[in-house]
Each structure stands twice: as C-alpha cells, then as structure tokens.
Amino acid sequence: MEHKVEILHASKSFSGQAVVSDISFNIASGEIFGLIGPNGAGKTTIIRMLLDMIRADSGVIRILGSSLSDGIKDSIGYLPEERGLYRRLSVMDTLNYLGALKNKPNKERALELLEKMGLSSHRDKKIGELSKGMQQKVQIIAAIIHDPEIIILDEPFSGLDPVNTKLVKDLIIELGKEGKTILISTHMMDQVERMCDRIFMINRGSGVLYGSVSEIKSRYGKNTIFLEFEGELKNIAGVRKTNLSGNYAELALEAGTDPQDVLKSVVEKVRVNRFELSTPSLNEIFIQVVEGT
Numbered sequence: 001m002e003h004k005v006e007i008l009h010a011s012k013s014f015s016g017q018a019v020v021s022d023i024s025f026n027i028a029s030g031e032i033f034g035l036i037g038p039n040g041a042g043k044t045t046i047i048r049m050l051l052d053m054i055r056a057d058s059g060v061i062r063i064l065g066s067s068l069s070d071g072i073k074d075s076i077g078y079l080p081e082e083r084g085l086y087r088r089l090s091v092m093d094t095l096n097y098l099g100a101l102k103n104k105p106n107k108e109r110a111l112e113l114l115e116k117m118g119l120s121s122h123r124d125k126k127i128g129e130l131s132k133g134m135q136q137k138v139q140i141i142a143a144i145i146h147d148p149e150i151i152i153l154d155e156p157f158s159g160l161d162p163v164n165t166k167l168v169k170d171l172i173i174e175l176g177k178e179g180k181t182i183l184i185s186t187h188m189m190d191q192v193e194r195m196c197d198r199i200f201m202i203n204r205g206s207g208v209l210y211g212s213v214s215e216i217k218s219r220y221g222k223n224t225i226f227l228e229f230e231g232e233l234k235n236i237a238g239v240r241k242t243n244l245s246g247n248y249a250e251l252a253l254e255a256g257t258d259p260q261d262v263l264k265s266v267v268e269k270v271r272v273n274r275f276e277l278s279t280p281s282l283n284e285i286f287i288q289v290v291e292g293t
Contacts, residue, residue: 002029003062004150004181005050010059012045018205019045023059025200025210027183032176034192034213035185036282037202043185044081046202047154050183051078063150074102077148081155081185083139087128091119091138094127095145102146113141117167133164140168144175151175151182157191169195189282201286208289217279220288224280225251225262231270238262243284247273250284 005027012020020042027033035043048054049061051073064072085094095110114120117137127135136159144151156172157165173195176182184192192199193213201209209216227233227249233242238257243250253262259277266272280288 003027004029004031004064005033005183006060006062007046007050008060010046010049010056010061012049012054012056020049020056021205023200023202023205023207025207027181028197029181030176030179031197032172032182032184032195034196034199035183035202036189036192036199037187037208037286039187041187041202042205043187043202044154045205047078047152047183047185050152051076074146075149077143077146077151079140079143079153079156081158083136085127085135085139085142088126090124090126091130092123094138095142098142099145102148106145106147109147110141110145113145116171117141118164132159133161136160137164137168140171149181151180152185153183154185155187156184157186157188165191189286193282199282201282201289203286203290209285213282216285217282220280220285222277222279223253223255224278224284225253225259226274226276226278227251227266227272228274229266229270229272233266233270236262236265236269238265250281252280252284 003026008024010020010023011018023046035046037043049056050063064075066072089097092110096107099106099110114123119134119137122130122134127138130138140156143153156168160168172182172184184196186192196213198212199209199216200207229247229249233244233249236251238254238261239251240254241252251262253259263275
C-alpha cells in the first residue's frame, strides 16, 4: 500500500518542554485519517511539522515519498486551526486569489464548491459580511480550491452548527471517495468515529492508540449500552460508569453483567426509546486509556 504521508519517531520540544514525543504513523493513499486527542495534546504541532512550518528535533517526515519541497507544497490543501481570510475581499475574489497562489485558479471549481456548501448566493459578498460559520466554510473551500492530492484539516468542525457540520462531513467523505488523502485533526472524537478509516490518538504529546476504528473498538468488546430514555436515570446494578447527556446515556457494564438484567432494571425506572449493546465510543475508550482503566 502506498503511503502518502509518513512520520517516523518524530519529537519536538519548546524551551526544553517536550510537546511531541517519538510519534510514528502513516497515511495511505485515499485514506481518511483521524489525528485525535484533547486540546493541547500536540496535534497542531504534528501538523506544523508535516507542513515544514516547524522542524522536528528528531525523526523522519515524508510527504509523497520525500521531504517537503515547494512543488510538493502545491499538492497539499491546509485548513489551519487559526482561521484568517481577507475580510474586505469578496468570496469569489478570495477563492480566485488563493487558487492563483497555488497556480491553479479555477472559477468553475469555486462555483461548484460554493454550491455544495450552500454559499452560491453569497459569492459576491465580502468575507467580513458573512457569519462565522459561513467564513469557516469559505476557508474549507479555500483549502481545497486547487484540487490538492493531500488535504490537512485542523479542527474543521469547530464553530459549525449540526447542519453545516453534516455538509462538511459529506464533502470530506466525497473527497475521500475521489481518492484524496485526508488528515483530520480534532478533539471532537464523535465526529471522526464514522468517517475515518484509521486513527492516531495522542495525549500529552505521546501516541496512545493507533489503528483502524473498528479494530480499536473491537479490543474493548461489546460491553457498552447506548440508551435513549425519558425520565430520571438512577443507579443501575451491574453498570460500572454512566456518561449522561440529556436524555442519552452511555452505560459501561461491569465484567460479567448480563445486558438483559440491565434492560429489566432500566425499564423499571425510565421509559426506554433506544437500547443498544455495542462497543464503547471512541471518547469513552480515550478516557479509559488516559485513566489507565
């Protein structure tokens, strides 16, 4: 399998403080890859090393089989965590200008992407006149306007409402089907759970999990119940941990607990609209890994 991105034993310190420690992973051609972990874990530092914005203290980084040259940089699309567009330029002028910087101005592609993102009617507005969510979508379009082979998106869902989150997710999945190699960096683990082929999970600068989402989840077994309910959920026998979010709950079962017993106990307390036995969420797996449970 051809690897478009490779990072081998990369480390980086600032003022003697290790920010990234001995990180290794690769991303295959046409793969949607998730770089996930909490804020401050080192995700953006890894991306900046991949883009040669900062140099690793040690290790090897290869993009498209070699170190990053100006020619290879034109094959990369990048959405930075800290957004920044020219507020006085119109949307179309912004996209034409940024496409020209990559030697690929493409008005037709710009119009097509604006249509997909629901921004066609705003194409002549100035960036400063748009809502934050609209500006975010323009910035995502700007990252891919030159039809790059590799796309790196740092927190692409930040600040988006559910409708626009779905639009961006659909776009990313479509780009993956076109054969683009995509790296998504985010602390919102639920967003990558169904999108990514593989993930690299980082905590405090060190890798803690690496592999396919299904393989990682299968390691933890079907020991979690996803519950949608009406009423007040109290202590349930056989449940080790409860993650509550409104009328939704993720119940981590104790070893040996029969889910049928949990169901009997739950229906005595609340009205059940959904009861699903599954592997734990990536978010719960991450918490378990970090807490060492």
